[in-house]
Amino acid sequence: MNAAGVGSPARRETADVRDERQLAWAYLSRVVLGPCPALTALIDSVGVREAARAVRERALPPVLRAATERRRELDTAARDLEMIRDSGGRLITPDDAEWPAWRMLGLAQLTPGRDPDGAVPLVFWVRGGRDLSELTERAVAVVGARCSTGYGDRAAAAMAGDLAVRGWTVISGAAFGIDSTAHRAALAVGGATVAVLACGADRPYPAQHDRLIARIAETGLVVSEYPPGTVARKHHFLVRNRLIAALADGVLVVEAGLRSGARNTVKWARRIGRPALAVPGSVESAASAGCHRMIREGEATLVTGPEDVLAEIAPLHLPLTAGSTGADRLGDTESRVLTALPAVGGRWPHDIAAATGIAVAEVRVALVALDLAGMAGRREVGWYRLSRAVEQDR
Amino acid sequence: MNAAGVGSPARRETADVRDERQLAWAYLSRVVLGPCPALTALIDSVGVREAARAVRERALPPVLRAATERRRELDTAARDLEMIRDSGGRLITPDDAEWPAWRMLGLAQLTPGRDPDGAVPLVFWVRGGRDLSELTERAVAVVGARCSTGYGDRAAAAMAGDLAVRGWTVISGAAFGIDSTAHRAALAVGGATVAVLACGADRPYPAQHDRLIARIAETGLVVSEYPPGTVARKHHFLVRNRLIAALADGVLVVEAGLRSGARNTVKWARRIGRPALAVPGSVESAASAGCHRMIREGEATLVTGPEDVLAEIAPLHLPLTAGSTGADRLGDTESRVLTALPAVGGRWPHDIAAATGIAVAEVRVALVALDLAGMAGRREVGWYRLSRAVEQDR
Numbered sequence: 055m056n057a058a059g060v061g062s063p064a065r066r067e068t069a070d071v072r073d074e075r076q077l078a079w080a081y082l083s084r085v086v087l088g089p090c091p092a093l094t095a096l097i098d099s100v101g102v103r104e105a106a107r108a109v110r111e112r113a114l115p116p117v118l119r120a121a122t123e124r125r126r127e128l129d130t131a132a133r134d135l136e137m138i139r140d141s142g143g144r145l146i147t148p149d150d151a152e153w154p155a156w157r158m159l160g161l162a163q164l165t166p167g168r169d170p171d172g173a174v175p176l177v178f179w180v181r182g183g184r185d186l187s188e189l190t191e192r193a194v195a196v197v198g199a200r201c202s203t204g205y206g207d208r209a210a211a212a213m214a215g216d217l218a219v220r221g222w223t224v225i226s227g228a229a230f231g232i233d234s235t236a237h238r239a240a241l242a243v244g245g246a247t248v249a250v251l252a253c254g255a256d257r258p259y260p261a262q263h264d265r266l267i268a269r270i271a272e273t274g275l276v277v278s279e280y281p282p283g284t285v286a287r288k289h290h291f292l293v294r295n296r297l298i299a300a301l302a303d304g305v306l307v308v309e310a311g312l313r314s315g316a317r318n319t320v321k322w323a324r325r326i327g328r329p330a331l332a333v334p335g336s337v338e339s340a341a342s343a344g345c346h347r348m349i350r351e352g353e354a355t356l357v358t359g360p361e362d363v364l365a366e367i368a369p370l371h372l373p374l375t376a377g378s379t380g381a382d383r384l385g386d387t388e389s390r391v392l393t394a395l396p397a398v399g400g401r402w403p404h405d406i407a408a409a410t411g412i413a414v415a416e417v418r419v420a421l422v423a424l425d426l427a428g429m430a431g432r433r434e435v436g437w438y439r440l441s442r443a444v445e446q447d448r
Numbered sequence: 449m450n451a452a453g454v455g456s457p458a459r460r461e462t463a464d465v466r467d468e469r470q471l472a473w474a475y476l477s478r479v480v481l482g483p484c485p486a487l488t489a490l491i492d493s494v495g496v497r498e499a500a501r502a503v504r505e506r507a508l509p510p511v512l513r514a515a516t517e518r519r520r521e522l523d524t525a526a527r528d529l530e531m532i533r534d535s536g537g538r539l540i541t542p543d544d545a546e547w548p549a550w551r552m553l554g555l556a557q558l559t560p561g562r563d564p565d566g567a568v569p570l571v572f573w574v575r576g577g578r579d580l581s582e583l584t585e586r587a588v589a590v591v592g593a594r595c596s597t598g599y600g601d602r603a604a605a606a607m608a609g610d611l612a613v614r615g616w617t618v619i620s621g622a623a624f625g626i627d628s629t630a631h632r633a634a635l636a637v638g639g640a641t642v643a644v645l646a647c648g649a650d651r652p653y654p655a656q657h658d659r660l661i662a663r664i665a666e667t668g669l670v671v672s673e674y675p676p677g678t679v680a681r682k683h684h685f686l687v688r689n690r691l692i693a694a695l696a697d698g699v700l701v702v703e704a705g706l707r708s709g710a711r712n713t714v715k716w717a718r719r720i721g722r723p724a725l726a727v728p729g730s731v732e733s734a735a736s737a738g739c740h741r742m743i744r745e746g747e748a749t750l751v752t753g754p755e756d757v758l759a760e761i762a763p764l765h766l767p768l769t770a771g772s773t774g775a776d777r778l779g780d781t782e783s784r785v786l787t788a789l790p791a792v793g794g795r796w797p798h799d800i801a802a803a804t805g806i807a808v809a810e811v812r813v814a815l816v817a818l819d820l821a822g823m824a825g826r827r828e829v830g831w832y833r834l835s836r837a838v839e840q841d842r
Contacts, residue, residue: 205730205732208732209731209732333731334728334729334731334736334740334743334750335728335729335730335731336599336729336730337603337727337728337729337752337753338599338602338603342728343752346728346750346752349728349743349750350749350750350751350752350756355744356728356740356743356744356750357744358731358737358740358744359731362744
């Protein structure tokens, strides 16, 4: 299997094997504590159980030995899984149907040597009952200054609230300021929201947002690539930002000072092909200086309201892969999904699954394959077939 | 002679001939009342006196007959010249050394059929004692909403004032709101400012700005392509905007509603190769909506202060001409001016004139020729020679 997991539906395995694989994922997640492209490559090559065995036995190339040495003897996998369950959560791995493989495509294509922190996460430790793929099917990241102003809070609330009402999931980092305003605005309208943490999902940070994070878990998801109990370190926040960008269709920065972490999230967004958007403000406000600089330097597109945001993010921006192929390679599932797509308007995966009898997870994988083949696209109302595909289908 | 007048120094003529030519220019200006590419072409081809005779005698092709029919018998040239003199002004024509030929290059290159309103003006009727070429040597247009807000007025005043202190002439349209704020800010710091009117230069519009316009004429210039006494019509404002753009190195919009005339000025700026800049503001303010749209649609670059403005406008943006040539065609004057240019830092025309003994008007023409030949450039501190020119000079 490959790290992004595209086109590799979960294997049908015995419960024992599944448990064993889950323990292996949990173990490796604890050992590397964050992105580790060399380990991802090893798992791609030999499978997760074999990779875990190699790490335990130190049967590794030097680069991986260094990365795993410190905690390889610390096998707390069973306890970690229990801890996440105790906090009302679970571990999501590439073995699971809800693994958001298509969301990870951009990260999977980064060059590990140049972006060591940009690797596809091994796993997601989550709190909350929602399906991660479904929840991030249409999603916008709303991030910004911790020291936001009244203006920024109003803009963040108005835009996140409006997008949530329209069915877009609001993704953010649960920080003070713009982040929490965006989460709260989505919750206030009964919309969906996802918090991506730089610490364990069971360990609310900042502590003052304990209650907010619990509310997010009730109706949305609290997500982390770090095992339960992990304390957030400075570097974790920068690495976490790539997941905020990857899980969303675009990154909206509402306010940002010149040294804001939001610029880091925008950098990840650009690196993996997600539109980056910024809200302007007064030139007299330091809280807007970072937004202005990003707009001026072409790093972000100026947006003034939800309509502007949707114009940028509703069309899907999948990264082009070298192996993108045409209709000649379409499998049976892709062909049936393609037939179910309208040329006018759009249709969402659940609807397509109901119409075709194909599992929704497989529908999603098929849609990504069709998009990469240039035969399907996404607009605000759902997926549609491109005219090129219509011709080929005749 | 050609309309832009580049490289055609004023002829040495008898006073009588000069007077006769000036009367011809004044007569034609009154007949067409604004840009008339067909007349400009005729003057280019047969000279101004012959063109005036042809118009008087109706010895014209149909297109020009229609454009001149209504007022061709209305020869008020002598009276118009008297009127402008009475208001402390004068007529500037392409015969004069101060004619800003290089500023008109962009307009001269527009396609008359597509941009009939974009013709090089026949003449400038001006009030004020300053030399028009000298005053617009380094100039920035600051325009914006008539219904400006306190925020917009502060931004306009801060930026126009700062640019004026640094020696940049502030050009605007003397309208309510941002325009007058920009003029006043330049005056307040003892800087230079130019008002380009859509009516006769002797006829302050709006009337409430009578005193402001008089003050501008005292230290700067009040400029119009319309003869004295002309009443501003709606169309005149749109046509006037091309002159605001052409006389400046760039157009800065401080506030603009969605239907602001500032967008028209920005369109002219883009058409003739001048940078267009816009100041962002609150997304809650209708007075910034036009700025945001221009930034979002790539029509203007976001700027937050004078440093941003200078980064965009200090390097000269001359329109590329088809006939741009290299060093092999340099005349004696160009060679001497080139020799006087530093490779590091910069030098202004007056200084070059003093050092070389060449008249400043000729220095300016030579600098434009050197720029178009890719051998000289302009930065904030003045003109400099490009390394390519240094090599060729060795």
